[in-house]
Amino acid sequence: MQVEGVDRDLGGTADAAPAGKPVISVEDLSLTFETGDGPVYALSSVDLTVNEGDFVSFIGPSGCGKTTLLRVIADLERQTSGSIKVNGLTPEQARLQRHYGYVFQAPALYPWRTIERNVMLPLEVMGFPAAERKERAARNLELVNLKGFEKKFPWQLSGGMQQRASIARALCFDPHLMLMDEPFGALDEIVRDKLNDQLLHLWRTTRKTVVFVTHSIPEAVYLSTKIVVMSPRPGRIIDIIDCNFPRDRTLHIRETQEFQEVAHRVRDGLHAGHSYDD
Numbered sequence: 001m002q003v004e005g006v007d008r009d010l011g012g013t014a015d016a017a018p019a020g021k022p023v024i025s026v027e028d029l030s031l032t033f034e035t036g037d038g039p040v041y042a043l044s045s046v047d048l049t050v051n052e053g054d055f056v057s058f059i060g061p062s063g064c065g066k067t068t069l070l071r072v073i074a075d076l077e078r079q080t081s082g083s084i085k086v087n088g089l090t091p092e093q094a095r096l097q098r099h100y101g102y103v104f105q106a107p108a109l110y111p112w113r114t115i116e117r118n119v120m121l122p123l124e125v126m127g128f129p130a131a132e133r134k135e136r137a138a139r140n141l142e143l144v145n146l147k148g149f150e151k152k153f154p155w156q157l158s159g160g161m162q163q164r165a166s167i168a169r170a171l172c173f174d175p176h177l178m179l180m181d182e183p184f185g186a187l188d189e190i191v192r193d194k195l196n197d198q199l200l201h202l203w204r205t206t207r208k209t210v211v212f213v214t215h216s217i218p219e220a221v222y223l224s225t226k227i228v229v230m231s232p233r234p235g236r237i238i239d240i241i242d243c244n245f246p247r248d249r250t251l252h253i254r255e256t257q258e259f260q261e262v263a264h265r266v267r268d269g270l271h272a273g274h275s276y277d278d
């Protein structure tokens with residue numbers, strides 16, 4: 001029954017939010033790493049717009065520049081040429097004004113701090129008063145379903161719970177933009193499905209803009225409003241696919257023909273752009 005309901009919704013875009021204003025604008029951006037072994041052409045002529053409220057996934061084979069592009073947005077790398085704006089600012093200005101939260105591939109929690117104190121760390125650095133730090137930590141731990149685990153240490157939590165704690169930490173100063181570098185890559189499929197659902201719920205309820213790196217085609221299709229397919233050497237965008245599934249999608253949409261069609265297009269793009277002789 002649920003699949004039928006979803007099928008009906010997939011026909012239209014009634015639930016799809018209208019395109020918001022641009023949050024990230026990338027124009028003709030290239031990045032070359034100069035190394036001892038010669039230049040590494042990590043990104044070449046990338047053009048991309050991410051609008052407010054979008055959930056955009058970068059997908060592509062290892063080494064195609066997904067992380068590098070995310071790091072350029074976050075001002076952790078600088079482009080060699082081309083331009084990029086984040087909320088109309090340079091990435092450096094956006095970083096200094098804390099326009100985004102960043103979630104890394106590994107949870108990177110401090111083992112000697114409790115979960116609550118890990119989540120409060122950015123707020124301490126930013127000088128928030130103690131009462132507000134506590135209130136924000138509680139609110140965001142609840143958002144990621146970790147209420148009751150405030151006083152635990154990271155090693156007392158499963159990998160999925162630790163990754164949720166790191167999402168709470170990235171959310172704690174309420175950025176409108178979340179940059180997530182393959183946050184669920186190390187987790188098994190059942191945990192990943194669950195976290196995907198929780199992330200979708202979070203995205204829907206908080207109306208944040210999300211840029212998400214993944215290797216998984218089903219994950220990209222399930223989560224995204226837009227899928228950016230990349231290919232390596234040099235890293236470039238070879239397809240941008242709009243996913244007009246309803247925002248309140250459930251895992252059942254994976255059984256629909258529309259889902260399979262989008263997944264197929266992603267797979268075709270990945271095959272076309274990748275030499276498997278490498």
Ligand SMILES: Nc1ncnc2c1ncn2[C@@H]1O[C@H](COP(=O)(O)OP(=O)(O)OP(=O)(O)O)[C@@H](O)[C@H]1O
Nearest residue numbers: 033035040042060061062063064065066067068069
């Ligand atoms: N600091 C660096 N110095 C030199 N080369 C680098 C550096 N960072 C990344 N690279 C190279 O740039 C290319 C793109 O790397 P990147 O990590 O962005 O790929 P990716 O698509 O995220 O890969 P993965 O899926 O394996 O994480 C790779 O060839 C990588 O070796």
